[in-house]
Amino acid sequence: MPDIELLERQLTARVHASAQPSEVLRAPEIRQLYAQIRTLDASQRAEFGARVNALKLSIEQAIAARQAELDYVELPPIDVTAPMDVNAALPALLPAEQGSQHPLTREIARISEIFGRMGFVTEQSREIDDQYHMFESLNFPKGHPARDDYDTFMTVETDREQEPLIAPAHTSTMQNRTLVKYRDQLERGEAIAAIVPDRVFRNEDLDARHEHTFYQVEGIYVARGVHAGMLVATLKKFLEEYYGRQLEVRVNPFYFPFTEPSFEFALSCPFCEHGCNVCSQSKWIELLGCGMIHPNVLRAADIDPEVYTGFAFGCGIDRLVMMKYGIEDVRHFESAKLDFLRQF
Numbered sequence: 001m002p003d004i005e006l007l008e009r010q011l012t013a014r015v016h017a018s019a020q021p022s023e024v025l026r027a028p029e030i031r032q033l034y035a036q037i038r039t040l041d042a043s044q045r046a047e048f049g050a051r052v053n054a055l056k057l058s059i060e061q062a063i064a065a066r067q068a069e070l071d072y073v074e075l076p077p078i079d080v081t082a083p084m085d086v087n088a089a090l091p092a093l094l095p096a097e098q099g100s101q102h103p104l105t106r107e108i109a110r111i112s113e114i115f116g117r118m119g120f121v122t123e124q125s126r127e128i129d130d131q132y133h134m135f136e137s138l139n140f141p142k143g144h145p146a147r148d149d150y151d152t153f154m155t156v157e158t159d160r161e162q163e164p165l166i167a168p169a170h171t172s173t174m175q176n177r178t179l180v181k182y183r184d185q186l187e188r189g190e191a192i193a194a195i196v197p198d199r200v201f202r203n204e205d206l207d208a209r210h211e212h213t214f215y216q217v218e219g220i221y222v223a224r225g226v227h228a229g230m231l232v233a234t235l236k237k238f239l240e241e242y243y244g245r246q247l248e249v250r251v252n253p254f255y256f257p258f259t260e261p262s263f264e265f266a267l268s269c270p271f272c273e274h275g276c277n278v279c280s281q282s283k284w285i286e287l288l289g290c291g292m293i294h295p296n297v298l299r300a301a302d303i304d305p306e307v308y309t310g311f312a313f314g315c316g317i318d319r320l321v322m323m324k325y326g327i328e329d330v331r332h333f334e335s336a337k338l339d340f341l342r343q344f
């Protein structure tokens with residue numbers, strides 16, 4: 001009769017030393033024990049069989065314990081509040097030569113460069129703002145029905161007036177801040193001239209032309225004697241530079257609470273003479289909203305509307321870029337699809 005207790009001690013020792021302890025179950029010694037059961041006569045078989053099974057069970061328990069020991073990895077203590085490179089090495093980045101700028105980033109730089117040559121500085125917007133900058137400072141009093149045109153996302157947190165903070169639905173939120181920031185220039189006889197190309201958000205039904213997250217460029221120009229002709233000329237010049245060709249423009253009356261008069265600005269289709277898909281066969285492309293800054297908006301920034309006048313415009317950047325490159329679906333921009341991005 002084999003010494004089962006000795007074998008159990010040997011196999012257990014093997015389990016403790018092994019990096020793959022479950023292999024021990026396949027030891028030939030165990031197979032031999034099972035083979036032996038059949039050769040015994042009936043009177044010994046039951047007892048011997050029970051001892052072999054008990055051995056196997058004991059080895060299985062040792063294996064489970066050893067495996068748990070192997071699986072346990074001691075983690076170094078970390079400070080979860082520390083900056084990312086304190087607890088771990090900086091993640092490896094893709095080599096820069098394999099990446100490229102996002103098409104919108106590149107086009108925003110181009111837009112800033114064109115306006116920069118016309119004397120406009122570039123300002124940044126915010127991704128969370130308050131109702132004062134979204135509405136009140138822009139001459140939308142509380143309860144004004146035109147607020148409904150700017151349905152966007154709100155936070156649970158509230159501002160000083162207990163109203164929810166919002167993801168701005170247009171870059172016009174920066175009009176008041178920009179006017180306040182640069183108003184000293186007016187007294188020195190210089191104009192306020194700024195653009196704000198940045199991200200905005202709306203609660204939209206998504207389709208090829210509507211995204212919940214998109215980009216606008218706001219333009220703000222204030223000085224003595226500014227008139228609507230200067231607005232039209234500035235936009236026409238910008239668009240001709242951007243598309244690299246002569247364009248016709250068309251201005252229709254419109255309504256915004258923060259400009260008076262307000263206009264809807266269209267340009268002749270840069271891609272056709274007789275109608276095409278881009279302009280829906282109309283030869284015109286409605287591009288942006290604009291107008292003369294409302295006196296109440298100037299007053300809210302402590303600028304005297306009797307002395308100074310100005311214009312403002314807000315233009316969708318995604319649309320501008322889609323037309324330039326023949327991109328058919330606005331959702332590509334936020335999709336992070338490499339086969340789209342690598343074309344730029």
Ligand code: PHE
Nearest residue numbers: 170172289290291312313314
């Ligand atoms: N903020 C307006 C919009 O998003 C556009 C606009 C900007 C109109 C500036 C006039 C002046 O619809």
